[in-house]
Amino acid sequence: MSAGTLVLMFRLPLDRLPLDRLALDRLPVAHLPRVLEDGAYVAIGAAVLGFQRAQVARREVEKRLPPLVRDLERDLPGEALSVAKEAVAFGRFALHVLRAPASRPNYP
Numbered sequence: 001m002s003a004g005t006l007v008l009m010f011r012l013p014l015d016r017l018p019l020d021r022l023a024l025d026r027l028p029v030a031h032l033p034r035v036l037e038d039g040a041y042v043a044i045g046a047a048v049l050g051f052q053r054a055q056v057a058r059r060e061v062e063k064r065l066p067p068l069v070r071d072l073e074r075d076l077p078g079e080a081l082s083v084a085k086e087a088v089a090f091g092r093f094a095l096h097v098l099r100a101p102a103s104r105p106n107y108p
Contacts, residue, residue, distance in 0.1 A: 058095070062095070065088070065091070069084075069088055072084045072088075073085075
């Protein structure tokens, strides 16, 4: 699976649904496409909202990262500071890779 791919998996316990109580003979089949379309719109809307929330959280982390790095540079001893700088560089690289379009499978 590449970056930028969203996979949603749902488990529906069909054995616990009261299918015997459904009046399938009275189901207006003409409305079925519209009902399925509405369900698809709801699912896509929920996915978009979830993605937007993740983007907001990512931006908040990006805002908090520079002050944390300055504090680390001030408080850590030499060798620990070099390890921390490598970790920060790796984090920035990971964000860069996550932002890359999914159409570039061999990125970077």
